Amino acid sequence: MLTYASGRTWVIADCSHSRLIVAEAGVRRLALFGETSIDAGRLACLLARHDDVVGLMAAAHEISGSFHILYADGRSTHVQGSASGLRQVFYARCRDGSYAASDSVEPLARLGGATPRIEMAAWGMLHPGFDYGLTHGTYWHGVHRLPADRRLRMTADRAELTTWWRPPAPALSVADGAPGVRAALEEAVAVRRATAGGLSADLSGGMDSTSLCFLLAGQGARFPCFVERTVDPNHDDAHWAAIAAREIDRQLTVLGPEDVPGPYDGIWEPGRGLVEDVPYGLGEPYTLIRNRARKTAMAKIFAATGSDTHIGGFGGDELFTVAPSHFADLSAHAPLAAVLGIRDLARLRRWSMPSVLRALARRQTYQGWFEEQLRSVHLPRPDLLGPGLNWGPQVRVPPWSTPAGVDAVRAVATAADAGRTPQAGTRSVHTSVAGHRIGGQRLGPLRALMEHHGITLSLPYMDDAVLEAALSVSRAEALPGTGFKPVLKAAMRVGAPPDSRAGALSRSTKGEFSMSVHRGLARNRRPLLGLFEDSLLAEHGLVDIDRLRAGLRDTMRPEYETNALETTVAAEVWMRAVAQAPAPAPERPLTHRRLASPC
Template identity: 30%
Template sequence: MRIYGTPPSGLVRAVDRGDRRVVFLGHVLATERELRTAPIRELPGAYSCGIVTADEVELHTDRAGQFPFHISVRGHETLIAHHATLLAALHSRTPDPLSAAIQITCPNVLALTMGRSFFTDVGRYENVHHGPVLPLREALTEAVSRRGPGVSADFSGGIDSTSLAFLAAADGPVDAVVYHHEQLPAADLDAARRAAALSDRIRLSVVTGDRETLPYQGIDEAPAVPGLDLPAPGLRAHRSAAGLHANVPGGLAVPGLDWPAPGLLACRRAALRLDWARRSGGPVHLTGEGADALFQPPPSYLATLVRHGDLRRWAGHSARLSRLRQASALDLALRAARLAATSHGRALRVLARSLTRPPATTPPRPADAVAWWNVPGETAGWLTPRIRRELADLAADPATVRGLPPGLTPARHATLASLRSAAAAQRFLRTLGDHLGVRVHAPYLDDAVVGAVLDAPAPTPDPSRAKPQLADALTGLVPEPVLTRRTKGAYQAEEYAGARAARRRIAALLADSRLADLGVVDPAAVSDTLTRLNAGAPVPLSALGRLVALEVWLRG
């Protein structure tokens, strides 16, 4: 076992337990005594661990997937590492075109993403550890209190990050920060100021964005962000995300990001908050990442109501969701009924058939969310015919569907996929924070908090309230105006403005496309989408961001 470089403080801990050496990766919030005596998989925090004896290595990963293990086998040699890029360097692995296609078109189809990295023959180990199921209120309060007094926190004025700040304020003053763009406001600033006025322990600051902090700016140059001294994002970022930047055997430097994080495109905006957190001097900065995944019921839960025969709620909730999502209540109800009768395997076969047909250009509708997943036809049209066939073959392979647990519902699938995405987003924020000198934590992604939601009986959603499970758990601890806020900051205007401002840079990436070299995309098809974007037409912007992040990452 070897650690390359110097990991950030507290990210790696090790302890001897009899004839076992236990190595923890992540945020282990245990005391030294707990580390040596408490059950290994019941410690507070979010962490993966390796249990090493003379004969074997046993691995367990955290519930959300913030701290993955990757595996590569070559001949009689098996290597395990947190960073897939390290294994790719040591075993001469190359980027995987199929993983790139999945990332662009269907990143939320768990059967296709589980066990994969972005390198050929480098797998991702999937074996989460389970601890005791705590009440959500207890799990959350401990997750925050274990970070200690004096933390800083994001503070949008909504229920997610703002609730964490109020929980932390029980132990002392909290420096809080809200992001604001004057030309493209996201409706968070006023809510944050109202919420901060409810406690004399919340000290609110505002960081302000401008044209240069819009997403996509600087994607072809070194990011000009305060305190961040990095080359262009991607494989050339040789100072590792986890601080593992020493040379590996042969003089090869360990790259910084081993996955094409979409957060790369908005790193200047994120760095504003994190550089402020560094200057605030707190030991840890808290983010609300993970709350949407855990507490925002996906519309596909309507199918669960149908399966359970709860037809009164099915009809009533379809009507309520129709008003919230500006969709037809009848359309939502009928889609839910069809979804209730659609198995996961059948959904994969439908996906496979759709990939072999000419791509549709019909824009997605709000009701499309009542499904196992939603794959916009326009994004499939970006892929080359060959890679679409390979992706279809993978989706139709019976072995693919067997990779998921039996009894998985569409709603649980959506929650797990969203949780995985949140963990990846937090992993990027933690990476950026490490470079800036600030420790970034997400208490909602702690193992005990995730377990309190996923392992307890699922509550029946209430469309008339925002995240009722979270609000009920924190009643009396967080002011009611915070728990009852229905609006949420919307940053889509910044995404569109940034993409349009960077259209020439994006076009230049496509003109010399690494994804095209890999046989993944047809640049002309993506250029058609860019033309529509510049004309003001709606486009699948999230997918475009993932594609651009891949292009930037591959230029390492």
């Protein structure tokens, strides 16, 4: 617990999985909460050097790691999360009129006596989800999500938001940018080495996790590695992970389908209802819910090795895979270069050139794209998707959504807390930043689940320094279809001998998990049908229960249907968990509430 100079409470923090470092100078207070290796003495020097909020917060942001920044100057409190979206900030007005902020929705919902926003359940079922930034709301009335690029200033009776972060100019060549990416990753890994009691790491054999394991090993860290072997005989993660483990001389554990639960195991059981071996969070649906039981089991396995910090490669895809929309950006000022550049990718994706030319010719603004998505969100998803050159993918409600569900989505998208601005000025950079922030948001419940079993899920690719270094490289230098993550490959070759280009880091394939998902659906068809027996989503008119149950009984072949099912299961489970929980309690039972209006 930290206090103001007056002795009143300022910050209450659970430090089980995060460091809380504080410095004081008179009435001024500066605190970092999260993953950082800085000590209180260095933080005090930083506080002494800066007497203005902007300069101090900017200097604190330059510190390596991933953390929240909190500052009090005797008049107000300033709170800042991470630009990556991993360190989220929520805020709400309490019953006494004052404001409070948290990295979790639930305590704010309790403080404010909040009630659930039922229409957000429809919003959460969208797949792919609407873009990051289109709503600053949460699943609870009166609790707001701070956009990742904003800073919150709270006084006794006011809450103000200011922009503190913008993407760096993507101006460096791969050769010039790779050393900066390498340095940022080295620093990120060093923070984990310095602060973890025990380390473990994912080693899927893919570029992202393999690179982190190489860096950890290069710094002398000893740690066990883990890879999952799927039921798909063509899935080659375990093969490449074994190669990587030999190259870095670290122990590799292969977790087979029989070693851990599979997709949709352990969510609902006849006669028992929701399986609550791990408490369900009430803040928002756990959109990665189909692997909940597996991640719970894996967290226990990691902890049994003595690890309290598990390194994961989440975020690498968004940083180092350039979206095809780069060619639409290029077409605005160099149309011939865009056409010539996209030809190989069009052949690979089987896009017809007429459709590509039409997509390149569109000069659609972000606002125009948003309005178009909103108008067509109710339409059936086309069997064949055209060139993905826009601000985001086509957004559709699930095939079992109702007209009321569509209305709820549109209500959220047009509410007062809905945003209308892109995350960057160009489509391809916007896609990277938005994808990173969507990932940071969706990973919150997974990180909470693993913390329940003593494991911090640590994600170096979501450190702001890594994000900024990767975004500084020109999109034109890492074109889609011309190589597999060339910026990350170049970064890993910095200072390495020429013969290191072979081996695990030369992999250009990516594992695919649909066979495991379909196997899990087949094995859990009865429990899933049981989950929707007395569906709260259906009771509130958001899903056509007959159509949903018919889809569950069928093979559900298209990928978008299996993904939409996961978000639907997550929404149903969230509603049930809220209805059963004693706090934060709705004013009326959730099962007796109708579709709520946006706050």
